[in-house]
Amino acid sequence: MDTAKVAVIGAGISGLTVANALSTASAEVTLIDRDAHPGGRSVFYGCKAVDTCVRCGVCLLRDAMSELAQNANVNLLLSSSPVSFHRREDGGFELGMQTRPNPIDWRQCTSCGYCLEACPQGAVKQIPGWRFTIDTQVCDECGKCVDACPASAIQLHREPTRTTVDADYVVVASGFRPFDPAVNRKWGYGSNPRVIHGTDLEHLFFEEKYLPRDLIEADGKMAFIQCVGSRNVMEGRSGCSRVCCAYALRMANRIKEEFPELQVDFYYMDIQSFGRNFPEFWQDVSGKINLIRSNPISVKTGPDGRPVVRCEDPDEPGCRESSYDLVSLSHGIEPEVDSAELAELIGLDVNADGFFREADGVGSDGGVFVAGACKRPMRIDDSVEDGRAVSEKILERMREASG
C-alpha cells in the first residue's frame, strides 16, 4: 500500500485508538487536539478497582497514551482546531488548522516540574502520562516559570500559527461534553459547594482522595443522584447517557471500600447493566448502598448549609427530604459545545440529539469517518472497540485504493 495520510480530529481515547492502530508503515497519521495535551477528558479520570478490576477502562487510556509516546509515525498537533475544510478534486482533504500554542512547548518540556513549583497562581497543570501545560485562563504572566524552566521550554506569548494538513482520510473523534448541572438551579450545583458532579468525583479518584475530605467525614452521609441531564425531556436530553450507572456504581463501590462507615444513598430511576460480569458486581454493590428508586425533584440548601434532596417518596404517598454532607450529581454525556460548528465545517449530519451521524466513508462523504462518543454516548471500553472498528474500515478503503 502507498502511504496514506489520515487526519484524526480529537486525541481522546477513541482518537488515540484510531491513531495508534493506523500508524503502521502504511499510514501517516496526524493527530489533532484542541487541548495542549492528548488524552481528552478521561486522562483525568481515576481507577475504580478494589483490588479486582471493575473494567472502568482508565488503564486502557494510560496504555494508549504510552503507546502514543513511543509512536514515531504519529504527527501530533496540539492546541489546534480546524478552521477550514476543503475537499480536493482527487478525493483528498485539506484541513486548515489554527494552532494557539501553549506557553509550554511540549517538545522541549522534560517534565521536571520546576515550573509547577515556581508558579504562585496554580496555573501550571501536570497532565498524567504527559508533560506540563499552563492554563492561560489562570496565568497572570508573572514569568516565574520562564525563569525556573531549565529546558527553556516556556514562552508566555506565542504567536498563533496556521498550517494545512493534507489527508486522504479524516476521522472525527471530537468527543463529548459532560452535562453542566449549573444550567438548572434545581440541582444546586455551583450554589452549594457540597454539591459536586461525577467529573469532580473522577478527579478526586485520580488524586486518590475519593471524596472531598474537607466536606465530609468518614462516617458522613452522601448521595448519588443518577440521570442528571439524561432521560429528561425538559432538560433537552431524553436519551440515556449510558456511562453514568457504570461510573457511579463503580465509584460508590470504591468509596464504600475506603470509607465503610459512610452512608451512601443512591437515587435512581433504572439501572443500566454494563459489562459481562454485571450480575456479580450488582449483587455486591447493591448490598453496600442504600438504593432509593426516585428521581429527585430538587437539591436545595438547608438551614445548616447542607444540601437537602427532595424527592417523591418511593414507599409512601408524598415527598421525602433528606439532608446530606455531600451530593454527587451523576451527569451525562452531551455533544461538544462546538459540535454544530464542526459538523457544518466538515459536512457531517447531526441527529436530533446533536451527535454526529455515523459516517463510514461511503457515499458522498467518502473518506470521512466518525469515531467515539461524538456520535453517541459510550464508555471507555466501547470507545476502544469503536475506534478499532473504524480503523479497519479505513484499512479496507486503503486496501481497495491500492488495488
Add this chain to the structure above:
Amino acid sequence: MKLLLLHCTESGQKVLARLPQIGYRLPSTVRTMELKCTGRINEELLLSSLEDGFDAVLVVGCHRENCRYLDGNLRAERRVQRIARMLADAGVMDKKVDMLLVGPDEGAKLAARIAAFLAPGAEPAAGAETASVPAQSGGKK
C-alpha cells in the same frame, strides 16, 4: 529497614513513575526490581531476598482480572500468602512479605504501604486476601 519492591512492568512500573508526580520520593532503603509479570516470582526468590539482607519484600502487581498475562498476579498472591504464613508459623518476626495490587495511578496507595512497612513496629497485613486461581484448561472457570 531494607525493603525490596518486586514489581511488574505493567502496573508496577507505571505506579513507580507516578510517585514523583505526587511528591513522594522513594526512601533510599527501598530497592526496586522489575519483572515482566509478578507471576515470575517463586517462593525461592522471596526467601533468598530475605536472606540477602532485605527485611521485607513487597510484591507490587496488577489488580485481579487485570493482569496482562491473566493469572500471574493471582499466582504471586498465593505464593506471598504462603511465605507469609510460613514466616509466621516459624515465629520469624523481623522479616515480612506482602503483596499489593495496584493500578497505574495508585501512587498514594503504594506510598502508604511502603510507609507502613518502614515505620517502626508496623505490622503490615499478613498476606493478601485469598485469590482464586482459574482452572488450567479451557471450559468453564
Add this chain to the structure above:
Amino acid sequence: MQGVSVVMCDFSCQPRKKVDCRSLRKELAKAGIQVVVAKKPCRQGIENLDDLQGEKVLFAGCPLLEENGLYGRFRERFSAAPANFLDLDVKRSILDLYDDAKSIEQALSRSIKAHARILEAKEAEATETVKPEAKVLVYGAGYSGLHAAAALCATDVSVDVLETSGPTVSPGCLAEALRNRDAVRKLRAAVEQSQNGVFIPHRNGVRLSALENGFHMRTGDGMEALYGAVVFAPERVEGPCAEEGALNLSALYAALERRQQLRGITAFLLDRGRPSTPEVVRDVLEAAKIIRDAHRGEVWVLLRNVQVSLQYQEELYGDCRDAGVVFVKYREDLSLVDDYGSFDIAGHDEQVHTAFSIHPDRLVIPQIPRLPAEAGVFAAALKLRLEKDEYSQSDSLWNLPNDTNRTGVFAVGSARSGMIPTLIRQDVSSLVAAVEERLDPAGFAVEENIPVVDADKCVYCLTCVRVCPFGAMAKDPEQGAARVIASACRACGICVAECPAEALEVRNLRREALFSAVEALAEAPDTRPPAAGSPAAGPPAAAPTSGGDS
C-alpha cells in the same frame, strides 16, 4: 567486562548538577566499560549510537526518560541488539545526587558494574519471525460466524467454516432474523460463492494442535488442514424454562416465525433472579411490538429495570408503549403461581403504586444463553478461557475487542458478548483488522526472551503445559520434554516460576542472574540516611498532595 557500553545522560538540566561524568567515565573505562555521555537525551535523543562498541548496551538516566517514553523509543532502536536499561538503583541514586555526589558516583559505578556482570551471563538472541499459514478457520456457521467468514473472504484470505449443529442466531439477533429471514442464507451464499470460502461439516469431532505457524486440525472424517488463525464464533442457545409451560425467547420467536397466531395475553417476565442483558431486552421489545401490531394480542412486559443504554432502545420502548404494550416495574414481592401450565402472576407496580394481577395465556421468560455443548468441547480443545455464563472471551480489558487467551484465536459476535446486529457488524470489522494483522505476509516477530527448556532437567510432568495461560507450551514426545510454541508465548515467566524441576529459563533473566541482581541490590549501600519516614520534597516533584503518608 568486555563488550558492555553505557550511554549516560549528562544531567545538564539539573542546575545543581553534581555528577561528575568525566571522572565516572574514567573509572568505568578502567573496568573496560565504554561510557558515552549523551547531551540532554530526553530532548535531543542520542546521536552517537553508532559509536557504541559494546554488544550489550546500558542506558543510565533520570526517571524523566522513563516517564516520557524515551526508554521505549530506545528499546525500539535497539530491538535488533540486546539492550538493557539501568533503572532502579541508578534512578534512586540520581534523585539523591544533590546530597552526596561522591558516594552517588561510587554507587552508580558499582551498580553499573553489577548490572554488567548480569548482562555478561545472558545469551545473545536473534529475533525470530514467524509466518503464519494464510488460512482461517471459523468455528460457527451462525449469524456471527457467517458475517465474519464473509468479511474475511472479501479480504482474499482462505476461509474454512466449521459447521455446527447449534442455533444459527443468538438472543439479541432474534428480531433481526425474523425481519430478515434470508439474512443467514444470504451470508452463507456469500461465503459459498466466494473463491476462498469452504464449509466443513463438524461430525465425529476434531483434533487440534498448536504449531509455530498456526493450528493443525484433523477432523474425524480424516480431513487435515493448517490454519494461521482461528475465529471462535458459535451462537449461544437458551435453555428451557424451569417453569413448565413457559416459553423461552427463542421458542416465542420460533412461534412468530411459524406465523402462529398469538392471541390472548402474552406476558414477558424479565429480571427474575438476575438483571436481563440489554440485547435480550431488545428482542423482547421487538417481539412485544410485533404481537401488538400484527396479532392484536394483549402484551405485558414485567421488568425491574428499563434498559435504555443501547442505541435506539429508548425509541423502541416508546414505540411499544404507543402500540399499547403494558410495562410493569414489579417489586420483589412478585408471585408467580404455576397452575398446570397456566400462570397467575401478581405483584405491585412500582411506577404507579398499584397492585396488579394477570393470568396470561402465554408466559415468556428469557433464559441466559449458553454455549452449545459441542462448542464447549471445541473451546476446551483449544484451551480457551471462557468467562462466566460461557462468554467465549475472558472478561479482561486487555482482550478487547477480539482477542482470547490464545494468540491466533479470536472471538467475535454473540458468543463473546451480548450483541445486537449493528454491534456484530462493528465487531466483525475489528475482527478482520486483527486477523489481517495476524496473517501479515511479512510475519510477526516472536517475543523477546521466551523461555528455553532444558531437556535434561525436564521431567515431563507437563505442569508448564497446564499452567500456561496462553497455551504456548506443548508436549514434545520425541524429546520427552516440554516445548515452547514461540509464536504463542508472551514471555511472562509463569512457567519458569511453576516448573518443579527448574528446567525452564527465561533468556534475559536466568535464575542466577535474577538472584544475583537481588543480591546486588541488597548490598548496594544507602546513599543517604533514611529521612525518618517522611517523604522528602526535592525536585522533580509536584506540590505534595495526599500522597506519601508518613
